[in-house]
Amino acid sequence: MGYGMREGLSERNKKILEAIIEDYIVTAEPVGSRAVTRRHGLTLSPATVRNVMADLEEMGFLTSPHTSAGRVPTDKAYRFYVDSLLAVGTIDKGERERIRKRYSLAGRDIGAVLHETSKLLSSVSHYMGIVLAPRFSSTIFRHFEFVKLSGRRILAILVARNGTVQNKLIESAEELSTDDLLRMSNYLNELLAGLPVSEVRAKILAEMQSEKVLYDTLLSRALKLSEQTIEDGGAQIFIEGQTNIFEQPEFTDVRRMKEVFRAFEEKSQLIHLLDRSLSAEGVQIFIGAETRLNQMEGLSVITSPYLSGKNTLGVLGVIGPTRMGYGKVIPIVDYTAKLVSRLLEEE
Amino acid sequence: MGYGMREGLSERNKKILEAIIEDYIVTAEPVGSRAVTRRHGLTLSPATVRNVMADLEEMGFLTSPHTSAGRVPTDKAYRFYVDSLLAVGTIDKGERERIRKRYSLAGRDIGAVLHETSKLLSSVSHYMGIVLAPRFSSTIFRHFEFVKLSGRRILAILVARNGTVQNKLIESAEELSTDDLLRMSNYLNELLAGLPVSEVRAKILAEMQSEKVLYDTLLSRALKLSEQTIEDGGAQIFIEGQTNIFEQPEFTDVRRMKEVFRAFEEKSQLIHLLDRSLSAEGVQIFIGAETRLNQMEGLSVITSPYLSGKNTLGVLGVIGPTRMGYGKVIPIVDYTAKLVSRLLEEE
DNA sequence: CGTTAGCACTCAGACAGGGTGAGTGCTAAC
């Protein structure tokens, strides 16, 4: 047989595997030995290719849906392809221009930028675009404000330096005057200035113990209220272009479709997946089962974190079929992540 | 023929039409003459029923998909059914209890309540739940705040009396001190106190002309900035349970499904539809083409506005197949609308 | 005259059989 050490593929075998994968990516149909010879002008006969294919199947790179169909790449094949075979293209200039232009409208609002990003990723890749927004707790505290709505109903507003806002309705034990609220705000603003939001809670709890506060009911009340306000609102996620998967032939089956949509209805799992790639550097690729989500069979995820300075803020990416145009999508995700990073840089 | 004046259906014909519709609602399959006699213990022979069915078809209440299938109700039939035949059930006590309980967790935050509502409508009806949130412009002004983020970047925050918040990032022409911003906020808060948000813009424009302002650059700047802030953020809409339509046999076809999901991806049309029923009183029903959305073929919408006092705030409802359990869903929508109204009452 | 039984007719859907073509694995020759 034509391969040397275990799992080491000969050059020729790699070429053939690559041809099969790329053929399958465009046709979405099992690839036969004949098709492989036609494509990529391999000067081999179909019979030879068949021998190689049999080997590749044994090694777990290919399967055939039934005896007389061609071969289909497995997740393992895609993994190998992405790691060793794929020449990641560069994003072409026109495309880059188009992407950049889309942002000129979005303005500076971080939410708008991220929403636009997910739409953009979807429309450029023709798959689904996803963006995990920065956790509020990863921002820097900027401003606290209590607004009295009526009676004991108070709206607490928390502003971060990057312009994101979190607000919560709280019901205080007794009615407070506007003046009291103002003083409370001032106190908290001073106390918390410049702190990462993630540390705010600890700071508040610490302060509660301090002598100064123990004897000042107003301050202690302020702390109590603010403590109620701070709660990570949960990760926000933008998913766009879900209907694009209707175009993918492998999902024309209603059963599969159902599964996929169900998976996206419950976003928490997806968030979990994105969280995992939050700490990674650069583009990450999850193929099929590697996502560790069982409803994601047949789907791959390409992600990249985006940052501001050297702080990782969130993750963006594309979800598509495992049979995805990796060569094109990877640079898109990469470029977009860098662009978003730049846009959010100057806080 | 057995019917009197034009379009006036004899009692018997009504009974038969009703039987057909109700049969079709549960089976989702064309109803044959035989099936009609079996159900509802009509003491008629199939042959007689066939005659009646032929008449009903001619009148536009029924169609047959092909010669030897049974009959299927048309939109017109559902309309007639809903208007004249349907005995609207009452919502049973257990159900009511279950619904009420769901809200105990949601707290008072208006966004949370509405989101919960759409989920609830979906899960109780087994169709899709929709909620159109109140337009921000329909709220009462409560508080303005400028927060300086960095350099010339300012976050403008607008709080309404009901606790909703709108914020916008603006870039001022020149750098302003925190003090300046505070004075600007105070000025605006005084100026706009108690105004409906819809009138705020006009007020600002009017004030810009006043003498007092013309000679005070700070004030005029404040007005300019605030004017940039006020823009109706567009209607917000919650849609939940989209995957429920996978269960409906008439949508197992991938083509149909695609259409429906596409329709919901572009929400503006849906918003337009809900806007129309905003001014109506009580439960409204749109059957198929009555929605005036062509992708909504085969779907009906049941809506009801919810209010606070006598101010209409928004609309909520259910989207399901025309072949929907109207008798059950109508009271659910009605009850939920009343409940939500009560929850949002005490601002 | 409305109602009904009977009957011929229609048509979608299920089923079976034959043909086709793409593709395979094996073997023997190059």
Add this chain to the structure above:
DNA sequence: GTTAGCACTCACCCTGTCTGAGTGCTAACG
């Protein structure tokens, strides 16, 4: 090691047949 040749497999398509549900019409009935 490579390739031509060949027998074989199997999904898919096409076709024809059968079945059953349902219809419309007509003639008889109370």
